[in-house]
Amino acid sequence: MLPSTSWVTAEGSRRREKQPEVSCSMSVSCTVEGSHRYVLAGYSQAKGMGVGKFLSSEVFSVGGLRWAIHFYPDGLGPEDNGGYVSLFVTLVTGEPDCRALFDLAMTDQRGKVRYKRDTISSRFEPVNLKGNGWSWGSIRFIKKAALERSNFLQNDSLFFECAISVVKTRTVTPIQWSIPVPTSDLGRSLGELLRTEMGSDIVFVVAGESFKAHKLILAARSPVFRAQFFGGIGDPNLDKVDVEEIEPPVFKAMLQFIYSDGFPDVQELAMSIPMCNPTIFLRHLLAAADRYWLDRLKRFCELKLSEEITEDTVADNLALAERHRCPGLKAAGLEFIDRCLKGGCSCLSVRS
Structure with missing residues (x-):
């Protein structure tokens, strides 16, 4: 048993060690x-x-x-x-x-x-x-x-x-220190997985061109891929898929968006398809996004098509909007037609 004097000394020491709280602010x-x-x-x-x-x-x-x-x-x-x-x-x-x-x-x-x-x-x-x-x-x-x-x-x-x-x-209360936190590079890191094909477990064959990818990443981003690989009728052992009715550059752009969440370079990709321009490429990309339920990519395409409507593109854009349920693109096209008619434009032709 410790002597009482030792206990008092320890308590006194403990009280002396307690530091006062200090705070500051400024106007x-x-x-x-x-x-x-x-x-x-x-x-x-x-x-x-x-x-x-x-x-x-x-x-x-x-x-x-x-x-x-x-x-x-x-x-x-x-x-x-x-x-x-x-x-x-x-x-x-x-x-x-x-x-x-x-x-x-x-x-x-x-x-x-x-x-x-x-x-x-x-x-x-x-x-x-x-x-x-x-x-x-x-x-x-x-x-x-x-x-x-x-x-x-x-x-x-x-x-x-x-x-x-x-x-x-x-x-305000001044910041006592500042620790810089880097911005997220998740998109860049996942994009590297797509580029290097490291750990890939699925191959898509699109018009004779092969694309390697990762089923878990695809399933996390697309309900269609999730059902195809892991749903009730899906096959988790599937390692090869033939994709029809999509051009290889369009499928490549879709994969880039799935991995990076960044909109792809449409100008460059459109040049790799004969008789294609950025507007046509955007239409194909919107159709692919709708097919795989990539709503964010679909809205991106819808927005960019709405921003660049001309007399030559409005009819095809309206048809695309009807086919793939794009209310924003449809509204933009109808507004463009209304402005043209009010302005007396004679060269506007809209196919039914």
Whole structure:
């Protein structure tokens, strides 16, 4: 049995070894900038609308907040500004207690010459916003008489610009260390298995050309291959399959996609088939993908065919879409025909 003094000493030592927990964080502030140009056409019709009434720009967004420029042709209030126009920028919707910097000015038609009051420029010190409906600007922006004599009024139009910088602050916990994690190379590794034929256990014969592959990988990617090799009527000992009605380059492209999950180089593969072009190759590849239930590959082909529809390809694409249940390709083809007919195209011919 240990003496009590030894036990106390051990406890004291254990308490001294316990280190305090230390944590840290930091706040990061940055600005999100944006601007809006507002044109007021028909100033002569706007003046006289009444004190306190304003014309508004379209609502625009900066820093996740929504703003509008308000111009008062007869001033904001009747007390001391009846002879002035007023100009404000208004927070239409946003968060309370956020901050922003502003620069609100009137410009000439080209935006080169600017007129502004010092009271409506806050480019160096953020202004605290009080919530929706908060406005910032000048009640006495410029005398109406001076405005109407100035070069800023051109063709009965006025031009305003408002630049806004919204201050964003967030609290973050600094990363103490960084360990780079390589991107996945699974597709490249499986592609090497296909290229080297290492461990292959099945041979496909396509128009006299042989392709070696791996049944487990094929079964994992295609329900058709899964049923063929491991289903109730499948043969797991099968080591050779004759494939009909598919060109060898098309079958090769399909295998490349199965292994790498990357879309193959259609341009290069199409050149290996006589009288073939990328569009024709894509149609054959889509048919093969549909045959083996490779939905992702089928959608890739459908997308690329939809992006390159012409008057020469739309009929064949629509027939392909009907045959292989491609609603996106069908919709794109019908939309193309509709645009052609509305545009008066006379050379469009669609086979039934």
